[in-house]
Amino acid sequence: MKDITELTVHELVEKLNNKEITAEQITKAYADRINEKEKDVQAFITITADEALEKAKKIDGEIKDNKNIFAGIPIGIKDNLCTKGVKTTCASKMLENFVAPYDATVVEKINEEKMISLGKLNMDEFAMGSSTENSAMKITHNPWNLNKVPGGSSGGSAAAVAADMVPWALGSDTGGSIREPASFCGVVGLKPTYGLISRYGLVAFASSLDQVGPITKDVTDCAMLLNIIAGHDEKDSTSANIPKVDYTKSLKNGVKNLKIGVPKEFFGEGINPEVKAKLEEAINIYKEMGAEVEECSLDVAKYALATYYIIACAEASSNLGRFDGIRYGYRTKNYTNLKELYRNSRSEGFGAEVKRRIILGTYVLSSGYYDAYYKKAQQVRTFVKREFEKNLSKYDVLLTPVSPTTAFDIGAKSNNPLEMYLADICTVSINIAGVPAISIPCGVDIEGMPIGMQLIGNRFAEETILNAAFAFEQKINFRQNYRPEFKK
Amino acid sequence: MAREDYEVVIGLEVHAELSTKTKIFCSCPTKFGGMPNTQTCPICMAMPGTLPVLNEKVV
Ligand SMILES: [Zn+2]
Numbered sequence: 001m002k003d004i005t006e007l008t009v010h011e012l013v014e015k016l017n018n019k020e021i022t023a024e025q026i027t028k029a030y031a032d033r034i035n036e037k038e039k040d041v042q043a044f045i046t047i048t049a050d051e052a053l054e055k056a057k058k059i060d061g062e063i064k065d066n067k068n069i070f071a072g073i074p075i076g077i078k079d080n081l082c083t084k085g086v087k088t089t090c091a092s093k094m095l096e097n098f099v100a101p102y103d104a105t106v107v108e109k110i111n112e113e114k115m116i117s118l119g120k121l122n123m124d125e126f127a128m129g130s131s132t133e134n135s136a137m138k139i140t141h142n143p144w145n146l147n148k149v150p151g152g153s154s155g156g157s158a159a160a161v162a163a164d165m166v167p168w169a170l171g172s173d174t175g176g177s178i179r180e181p182a183s184f185c186g187v188v189g190l191k192p193t194y195g196l197i198s199r200y201g202l203v204a205f206a207s208s209l210d211q212v213g214p215i216t217k218d219v220t221d222c223a224m225l226l227n228i229i230a231g232h233d234e235k236d237s238t239s240a241n242i243p244k245v246d247y248t249k250s251l252k253n254g255v256k257n258l259k260i261g262v263p264k265e266f267f268g269e270g271i272n273p274e275v276k277a278k279l280e281e282a283i284n285i286y287k288e289m290g291a292e293v294e295e296c297s298l299d300v301a302k303y304a305l306a307t308y309y310i311i312a313c314a315e316a317s318s319n320l321g322r323f324d325g326i327r328y329g330y331r332t333k334n335y336t337n338l339k340e341l342y343r344n345s346r347s348e349g350f351g352a353e354v355k356r357r358i359i360l361g362t363y364v365l366s367s368g369y370y371d372a373y374y375k376k377a378q379q380v381r382t383f384v385k386r387e388f389e390k391n392l393s394k395y396d397v398l399l400t401p402v403s404p405t406t407a408f409d410i411g412a413k414s415n416n417p418l419e420m421y422l423a424d425i426c427t428v429s430i431n432i433a434g435v436p437a438i439s440i441p442c443g444v445d446i447e448g449m450p451i452g453m454q455l456i457g458n459r460f461a462e463e464t465i466l467n468a469a470f471a472f473e474q475k476i477n478f479r480q481n482y483r484p485e486f487k488k
Numbered sequence: 489m490a491r492e493d494y495e496v497v498i499g500l501e502v503h504a505e506l507s508t509k510t511k512i513f514c515s516c517p518t519k520f521g522g523m524p525n526t527q528t529c530p531i532c533m534a535m536p537g538t539l540p541v542l543n544e545k546v547v
Contacts, residue, residue: 080537081537082535082536082537088536088537090536095536098536100530100535100536100537101530101535102530102535102538104537199539200537200538200539201537201538202537203536203537204536204537204539234541235539235541236539236541237539237540237541237542322534322536323536327533327534328535328536329536
């Protein structure tokens, strides 16, 4: 038998409900695994394994009803989702000791299922970054090669899932923050349609782009976690009130006659040849399975990166205005008047990348520059949306790389913000358009590092991309063929 | 600088008291005379992660 921590959640659920294993055994196995691997991977900011074990014992003692099939299943939570009584730091000195007095809606949903949190996972500070190197707490290492980054900003979540330290995790995606780390760590990550999942309790970075989503070992688990967290929430005015769907039901339909568009702009300059080659193999696999694949054009995508950084920074500068050192969070010791208290609390509490984005955002919103940058960016956003709509009325799914490269070395880009921003070039336009996209592994490069494929769908067409991903996953069996080696 | 070099800019900040039972962006009561800190919540404290929901009556 496989180790407990190697099992997917759907395998765990089956064993748990057949009484082959107990919640305590599962939690214990994960606690041991964290103990063994955390020193190398450094995925967690807060570990709550002891509390998790207590909860597991309690759940084993309760009479199980069929409603709670996930009771006793552990999970990891990105540290920008508020958890009552457990620190929510956003990997920032600003919130180093912040304990929210409430649970995020997605955390409430997990608790209602009686799932058990193993802890809070590392990230780029306030979700700003593509490598998790912007964390004020620690650097997370990629389980496939410990000298490489796990991607970001949900790097802790992706690394913990890849290293079997959690069976699945919650992340958040503003411009690729679920998909890029999922791709770098060889796991599955979904950025749902804007509005499908409540953002209440997600510490905001860019409110019109942020979305919570699952990071899992396979597509079935991804559909299951989406089932749990999706749904309308009165507390989030942007959450959509649409009928509930069982996403696992869509997973066995095959891809015969599925129309796949391949936007040529995503395969141009800057895309690593190995990534390109693996994606071309994937396209052929889809053709063999009976899908209709065609080249298409998303010309406007080339403006997406600039548009993204204007909109995201503008919203960030506004969202992060509340951190003034007065009501919560870090307060400087070094002040003689109110102005100094504000200024020094923010100067000392925020890291370099967060400050860079606040300054950029404040600049593009300032009078005199507003029309040239922010207003123009909003206009381009409309164009990007329209071009996606046009393509997605013709095709069921668009297929692209997730990132131009595989995981890069720790430190390789940390002094060059522009080069770091380019890591997001294939993912940001999806957030701008508000459509869903999934990242699934499609192979490894010559160094054995995972390569991700992105499948983009129409608004609220998560079923379509999950099914397309599922069919591919069944075909290549990535998890059976490749495992992280913790290479040093 | 001569007087004519100045441009007059006048801003008005209007404060209107709501005649609603609850606050404009959360469901805390607007009643007067309660104990301190009893009519507040994570939303009106602008706690990280909270989102405002506009009171329909105000619109
Ligand atoms: Zn309130």
